[in-house]
Amino acid sequence: MTENIIQTQGLTFQYSKNRKVLDNVSLNIPKGSIYGFLGPNGAGKSTTMRLLTGILPEQNNAISIFGQPLQSQLPHVFDNIGALVESPALYLHLSGYNNLKYIAKLRNIPVSKIDEALALVDLAADAKRKVKGYSLGMKQRLAIAMALLSEPQLLLLDEPVNGLDPNGMRDIRQLLVKLNKEKGVTIFVSSHLLAEIERMCTHVGIISKGKLQFEGTIQELAKKSGLCRVQLTLKDAALWKDRLLPDYPDTELESSGRLMLELHNREAIPAFTKNLINQGAEVYEIKILNGLEEWFMELVN
């Protein structure tokens, strides 16, 4: 059995008597994972994040981190945790370098580490500039650098790519994957973007309306999402529709050269393709239409 770095047992939180923001949420974040915490806005992601960091005092002692109750470890547990909550918490009147120096001082980290962290997030050239003049992406990267400075075992990141352009998103994604691979950092990252999570995470938890709807590996997620919908571009589509209809009853003609149909799963694609070619079809393209997206939408609504 894998060791869990974060574990919550029936985490419940309510601001007022009648409305539970979190209802019996049990999370298991295995060591070495990149855990994507997924949910629409207002589902309870930020509350969970604030509870996990102790910013919000918990109401039922449900959280344990590194195998110990969180409450008993505050605040020294942060020696091993880098956190980025409500991004980006930066001192705008200070330079990027001084922001890191401030964290270094608080965490008793040698100043020499600062340059390393700056290089890691590609901000070395802008270190002396005041953060006031940084772009959103640079601020986000600096905030991550601040979270990484102490080389923590665990990173808690709340919407780290929120508001970034696709390039920025990719940079951060690559950075996180690299950290996870090279340094074995466990990363807990929250997001409302399914695609982002799908691309980098090893584990996923999906929350909606304060309840955990799914938790598992990314593979389990794919399985759970069920049938695989494919888009087929081929010659004489209308003809092929009639031929396929007996075996695949939900085949539709999308346009003159394009069909849509459902297979049982991804694994059925190679055999299906082979069969089609053998029957003489002239296939231009076979594309998987993400069933996950629809499944996810269904789950959270």
Next chain:
Amino acid sequence: MQNFTTALKAEHIKKSGTGIYVLSVLMGIAIPIIYAIVLLVQSEPASPADIVPYNYFNRVLDDVLEAFATFFFPLLIIITVSRITQLDHRNGGWQLMETQPVTKASIYFSKFTVLLISNTIAILSFILMAYICSGLLFSIVDLPKAATFSFEFGFVTQLFFRLFLAALVITALQYLISVLIPSFVWSILTGFVLLITYLFLYGFNVVPDWYPIRFLGSVAKHIKGSDLGYWLTYSEIAALLITLIIVYIGFNWYRHKSVKQAFFTKKRLAALACVLLVIALPLAWLLMPKTMDAYSKTIVSGTIDTKDNVRNIYILGFFIDDTIAAIPIVNNAFHYEIKQDIPADIYRLILDEANVGNVFFGKNDSINIAFKKNKAALDGKITGTRLAESQYKDENKRSYSSVSYYLQENIYIDNVDFITEQITNEWKEKMEESSKFKTADNHVPRPDFVQSNKKAVTITYLNYWQDFLKKRRAMFPGKATKESADIAYMKSTVPLDDDSMLSNEDYFKYVKVSYIENNKADIDESTKALKAIAALKPGTFKDKMLYWQLKTSVKDASAKSQRDNLIATYAPQFGNAKYQKLITGIGKTLSNLDKGMVAPAIAATTLSREPFALENFKGKYIAIDVWATWCAPCREESPYFDKLAIKYKNQPVQFVALSTDRRIDDWFVDATQKSKSVLQVHADNEKVFSNDYNVEFIPRFILIDKEGKIVNSKMPRPSDATFEQVLRQQLNLGDEK
């Protein structure tokens, strides 16, 4: 602890570039610099009068302290607290800090410490700049010789700590608000409201003891600190205790994020109750006004810090100047036990010949007086069991009254309602003031003093009412003046037969008027009063009333016969022979000064240090100008006197200027520069001379004839043409054409 120092160092990285400490320095030095500039621009030459030696640096500190302590310093605190907390509110810093391995205590108190450092910097800059500016002024501005300049380390250190402690309350309070409320508007707004409300309350003298800025105001008001020798006053200790409460609440509120979480779980509620109880009890005790306990004996003691030669100190009763005690001064100190049973009252202090002030005390009081004396200048500080009473009297010596002004100028005499309201309101205000007074150590006057003081205040205002009635009768004879319920109440609190109050002349006046106001006979007021007093039943009250009135009547009598008649009629009315003797004595002194009587001898010394005597001028008239260097009206009259001396140089008349200065040195410098036509002399014994010639006020002018007999012992002033007319008449010169 290590966690805290780490957090504190990190705070300093965070605040770099914000100029927070620079602002502390600027706010500290602003007032001393402004003060120095103003003083340089409107620099005045030093007054030539004697002064008690003082440290100029301390004087400047005193001058600038209030503006710093009650405005610039709190303003700085309000701004700095807001800036320090906004650094984190604006940038999401609170959450960032809470996700670092630092305790919430370190976070909260490291920021608070930055504020305390800022306060320290401001106070030190203030003191240092006051030192620099006063040093500069000391070398540039014209100051009296007695002014010195030194840095009294003990005093300055004490002042620093007192300011530091006094500033804690407003700092902690603003910090609490600023941490909890992310918007800077609220903290700034509450800060300014506190500041402005203070100025407002201060104007009305109703600042409560616990008001956050009052602690600073108290340091400014009592710059010298405790009168009882404590290093801190009750106000600073109260500030510290209140700060502990605020910090406890502020920190727990911050730590647990909500009031409910912080204080309303069972355990935390108990903790809060404990803290409040432990702090509130001593706090309540501290803030409760105290009175001094009576002593087992009646003691008068003290010291005199002077280079002058001092011999005796006398304590006189106020009413008839009877000597209660004559105390020898040994090695500039005195100590005396009064064995007789003296009533609590105001007594007069005489140092050798000079009147040096009044003191309120009575049986079983121990009074200590620390005098500082430099020639004519004298400063006395009274401590002991009547400390609060003495300070109250000092502080309320000069108080403005608009009613008194209206009556003097005959304004609004037609408006009964308005004057009645003014009298009532002012009276109420003064009555309240007298119960509000506190010393630096939270002592209040004892009830006996408060009672007698309240009576005195009431009498003052009843006298205004009586004056008003009198003016109404004269100006609007036909119109009635209705007495309001308040006036009636005031009257009901003052009995008309309290002889313990008769040392107060106002009370005598009040009682007198009540005797004569309904007497419509066509005789003068004094006669009416005497008749009424004579009709009283015998006793001390009658004796005292009669003494007041008879003394005035005798002195005012225009002729010897009238005077003798008064004494013959009323002196036997006294029950106590003491008063009879005193009145007879006054009558005799006055008789000696009647026209044609041989002028009492005058012992004096000339500028060439030779003895002066009236006999030396037999065959010549002698015109005497009695004056002193400190007497401004005397200086106004002198030129007229000099002019006449020159004009009548060739006539058989000697003009003499007789100085009653206590110190011959003072006179010498002035007199050598005066007209040579006037003989300048200095009275050897001012007290004897004043007694013999019944001198109550100067300037006083006396004319003596060729045989050494009095022509007029109370001549008109030489600025008045009558003076010259009388002189010409005596010299048989006839009227000038």
